[in-house]
Amino acid sequence: MMQTARTVIFEQVGGPDVLEIQERPVGEPGPGEVRIAHRACGLNFIDVYQRSGLYPMDLPHALGMEAAGVIEAVGDGVTHLREGDRAVYAATPPGAYCDMRVMPAAQVCPLPDDISFEEGAAMMLQGMTVEYLFHRTTPLQPGDSVLFHAAAGGVGLIACQWARSEGITLIGTAGTDEKCALAVKNGATHCVNYRTEDWPKRVREVTQGRGVDVVMDSVGKDTFDGSLASLKPLGMMISFGNASGPVPPFNLGVLGQMGSLKLTRPSLFTHIADHETCQSMARHLFDKVQAKDVEIHIGQRFALEHVVEAHRALEARETTGSTILTI
Template sequence: MSRNVIIENAGGPENMKIVNVDVGNPGPGEIRIRHKACGLNFIDVYQRTGLYPLTLPHALGMEAAGIVEAVGEGVIHLKPGDRAAYASMPPGAYSDARVMPAAQVCPLPDSISFEEAAAIMLQGMTVEYLFHRVWPLKSGDTVLFHAAAGGVGLLACQWAKSEGIELIGTAGTDAKCQLALENGATHCINYRDHDFVPEVQKLAGNGVDVVMDGVGKDTFDGSLDCIKPLGMMISFGNASGPVEPVSLLTLAAKGSLKMTRTTLFTFLADHQRCQDMATHLFSKVASGDIKVNIGQTFPLEQIADAHRSLESRQTTGSTIITL
């Protein structure tokens, strides 16, 4: 048996409920994993509220780490007893144990704890694909990264510093800006006290090479004014709400800009690419380039409180759920 967090109707944090389910055995291409910790991410909020619709009722949670208990036919990269971690569809990580597809579950090195893995799989592989697969960055490039003190943001600050990338961050308080700077941001702008657009223009001159924006509606229009001609706008999240439609002529007028709306799970869908991304992430942690920042921890019974904290921007770094 396993405790699972589910929703029967989309809505607020109060719509989540904990139920007991029979886990069962894995079929072909599947594993059964017993979780030690799971992660909390904005995609969980989007699914809970219905912004990203699920067939209801449905379990929630996209990221966890634990021990493989059983493997189904055809699974060769994992075996019972292995430490493993994942950020993967379908949702269901808010649970003691689950049966799930094996392809996107990754062997976890002994040097990385279950809690650290639960804190970085989704967010760390997001940074990996943003920096190396959407718009490959090189030393000397400039990036505007919104929400630089969040879980993804702090990892991006460290990753950028380790590779000689100039990262200009934004955050909502002076304390959060200081945290981003301590983690490797070159500059950080308090967007509540300052309009970030002229601040970025002063810092970056002709504009940044790329904007990486997980905030969405509140930052999108201003971000376009921060990009140098022929630069790239990467929208990868909707923390403040979805971006309104944009005219292609706007991109032309602002300097023949490029724009993409990405999702991590498109990149993870290929088994080998997923494993390569995880290996790259783990190597950054092992080298000391990335230090995992677990800002807050909630027990599974307080999952609603965890969601409220995330939505109200009260969290810093990563949030994990303990079991």
């Protein structure tokens, strides 16, 4: 008899209430696929973008981009995983919010024994994002300066620690004094409360008027202009998210007027599309965690059946660190 799994799906775009749990069949893996039984699943803002319709998808569709668990079956041609292996992933297609699934194996990675399933589910998408921001987007050297928005979120806390381990000065922004303190505790050199301070002015003060080498901005519309204003001449603006909405159409000529600035809009899934690159990025992340350079902060845990509540908290920016669904 074919197995079934609880799977979170949405049949129309909208708020958290459009999410529902259905029992769906789970078959055998085909060539290049694995079947994985999840122990925990990660929540990320890309899930909100997909559910809300900002990133359009064919509906109905399952949701979720990362999880950790145990490999139950392996299809033909898969050589880097075996039945019984602990495994983890951030990957397409969406569908990680479930008990079990069949999926392509190329972006599924062996999970070291000393990293828990919950840590694995909480860190792959966010941690590999930090890996490409710091190592694959623009050259960064010890002593360079970075402005990082949402520094107390899941990606932000990893970035704070990563910057400290690389000798990079990270100036963070966050929405409360408590979140700023958390960012500083995790390695931010400074953190600015964007609700109570003129943060572009404060960044200039902290850098003695020079501005930063790089801005890493996942907020989007609300921070874009201030982020550009925080860069030094020839600086790099990395826009990698839209938490406040997409950046409006922009006149590229402004980049020249502000000091020959550079602007890029990368995506994790472009970087990990290649199997070997994905596995290398994951190993780099695992090395940072195993060396204690990076600790994964799980601020919130929700049972799978409470996914609507989890999405409400995530979208309201009531979370710190990473958020996971437990199976």
